Amino acid sequence: MDWDWNFVAEITPALLQGLKLTLLITVLSALVAAVLGLVFAIARRSENRLIARPVSFFVEFIRGTPLLVQLYFIFYVLPGAGILLPPLVAGVIGMGLHYATYTAEVYRAGIENVARGQWEAARATNLTTRQTWVHVIIPQAVPPMIPALANYLIALFKETPLLSAITVLEMMNQAKLVANSSYRYIEPMTLVGVFFLAISLISVVILRWLEQRFGRLAK
Amino acid sequence: MKKTLLTLALIAAPAAVMADTLESLKSQGFARIAIANEPPFTAVAADGSVSGAAPDVAREVFKRLGVPEVVASISEYGAMIPGLQARRHDAITAGLFMKPERCQAVAYSEPVLCDAEAFLLPKGNPKGFTSYADIAADPTATIGAPGGGTEEKLALEAGVPRDRVIVVPDGQSGLKMLQDGRLDVYSLPVLSISDLMTKAADPNLEMLAPVVGAPVYCDGAAFRKEDAALRDAFDVELAKMKESGEFAAIVEPYGFSAAAAMSTSRAELCGE
Numbered sequence: 001m002d003w004d005w006n007f008v009a010e011i012t013p014a015l016l017q018g019l020k021l022t023l024l025i026t027v028l029s030a031l032v033a034a035v036l037g038l039v040f041a042i043a044r045r046s047e048n049r050l051i052a053r054p055v056s057f058f059v060e061f062i063r064g065t066p067l068l069v070q071l072y073f074i075f076y077v078l079p080g081a082g083i084l085l086p087p088l089v090a091g092v093i094g095m096g097l098h099y100a101t102y103t104a105e106v107y108r109a110g111i112e113n114v115a116r117g118q119w120e121a122a123r124a125t126n127l128t129t130r131q132t133w134v135h136v137i138i139p140q141a142v143p144p145m146i147p148a149l150a151n152y153l154i155a156l157f158k159e160t161p162l163l164s165a166i167t168v169l170e171m172m173n174q175a176k177l178v179a180n181s182s183y184r185y186i187e188p189m190t191l192v193g194v195f196f197l198a199i200s201l202i203s204v205v206i207l208r209w210l211e212q213r214f215g216r217l218a219k
Numbered sequence: 220m221k222k223t224l225l226t227l228a229l230i231a232a233p234a235a236v237m238a239d240t241l242e243s244l245k246s247q248g249f250a251r252i253a254i255a256n257e258p259p260f261t262a263v264a265a266d267g268s269v270s271g272a273a274p275d276v277a278r279e280v281f282k283r284l285g286v287p288e289v290v291a292s293i294s295e296y297g298a299m300i301p302g303l304q305a306r307r308h309d310a311i312t313a314g315l316f317m318k319p320e321r322c323q324a325v326a327y328s329e330p331v332l333c334d335a336e337a338f339l340l341p342k343g344n345p346k347g348f349t350s351y352a353d354i355a356a357d358p359t360a361t362i363g364a365p366g367g368g369t370e371e372k373l374a375l376e377a378g379v380p381r382d383r384v385i386v387v388p389d390g391q392s393g394l395k396m397l398q399d400g401r402l403d404v405y406s407l408p409v410l411s412i413s414d415l416m417t418k419a420a421d422p423n424l425e426m427l428a429p430v431v432g433a434p435v436y437c438d439g440a441a442f443r444k445e446d447a448a449l450r451d452a453f454d455v456e457l458a459k460m461k462e463s464g465e466f467a468a469i470v471e472p473y474g475f476s477a478a479a480a481m482s483t484s485r486a487e488l489c490g491e
Contacts, residue, residue: 014381076392076395079395079399079401084399084400084401087401165388167385167386167387167388167396169381169382169386173386176295176297176298176366177297177366177367177381177386179297179298179301180295180296180297180298180366180367180371181297181367181372183300183301183304183324184301185301185305
């Protein structure tokens with residue numbers, strides 16, 4: 001158990017390369033999760049049962065199965081049906097879709113929290129459904145959701161190592177490659193932990209700020 | 220949490236008492252071996268039973284040493300040597316080929332299984348690959364290889380950049396990725412590729428063997444450096460089995476050449 005700083009210097013570039021990819025995956029997946037989650041939440045509230053029911057079932061299905069299984073399915077099974085996605089795209093879709101089902105629940109809570117009187121007022125002033133959502137409901141529903149959404153963003157970030165199972169060379173996979181040729185785990189794994197911690201802490205600060213900045217508007 | 224455990228294991232490892240390993244294996248009644256799941260080197264059946272040439276040889280040698288059983292755990296090639304050093308296994312019997320840098324890290328027995336390298340390719344070898352250098356020369360070609368395996372290292376040494384050497388978790392995934400067009404080449408030892416070809420029975424694939432410029436490698440059972448005594452005892456029994464023909468009786472049904480293993484030595488393969 002001896003720590004070798006020279007070895008650390010030698011492997012850091014490879015790990016930073018992996019970190020870049022990890023961050024890219026996190027940002028893209030978070031975007032997918034944020035947008036798709038809202039779509040799911042609104043669709044589940046639809047008065048048209050032909051929309052609400054299948055979407056509810058789909059959301060429950062994704063939420064109730066492990067992400068790793070879904071990744072294997074997207075990467076190894078879908079090509080059989082002619083859908084061949086590059087590893088990165090498959091990973092972003094898998095993670096984005098999975099987390100969209102969680103964010104959908106957050107959106108649902110936020111939307112249901114908007115006072116009934118607001119809906120009634122929107123109807124009374126003759127706003128269309130679209131105008132009601134865009135100008136009345138969403139602006140009031142989103143700010144209280146920020147802490148919960150931020151939580152999922154950090155969780156998503158920390159689950160990116162799962163993508164090493166579908167050959168994405170993110171940080172964890174890079175660390176394993178380094179360990180594979182050096183037979184040392186202590187430095188690569190410690191560094192991976194340190195990088196994850198550093199990014200998580202920075203994001204917490206940014207998210208706190210967002211919360212204060214936009215959370216206040218709701219009041 | 221995982222990291223904590225790993226760190227603890229690393230701290231605990233050097234502190235463990237260096238008693239006579241063979242004696243302690245005898246008294247506990249089993250030895251822990253690291254295997255991959257790459258037939259015919261190592262194979263795990265659907266019911267969990269372990270076979271393959273390397274574990275079969277190890278099981279027989281350990282039996283003769285007075286250790287009645289082996290308990291196998293599946294590991295990535297790259298994780299085997301660190302796992303051995305962290306005392307998670309007592310020996311590696313997985314077709315982990317002897318190369319000088321590995322000989323530095325572990326104590327190998329005399330050679331057990333020898334094989335050349337092969338490529339699994341789409342039918343007709345459309346890009347005309349015959350060596351790792353050919354893949355390096357084609358800027359769009361991707362090659363699949365096991366993580367930490369000999370083929371990955373050969374590809375990297377030949378100059379294939381890291382992002383074109385795809386780490387494939389197991390043979391089945393590699394086969395699927397080649398069929399789906401995600402890989403241009405999948406590289407494993409000859410017998411592993413021919414085993415995959417037989418199982419896949421896919422007329423759109425073909426094997427190229429041996430890969431030009433890649434030597435024949437042999438594996439051995441690998442032990443911790445400080446367990447050289449155990450390794451020496453293993454070698455004695457292995458040599459007896461080679462002489463009596465029992466060694467050939469185990470490895471030849473799997474397709475390995477006993478003569479190839481007997482015609483070379485650790486000293487030669489490790490470059491000692």
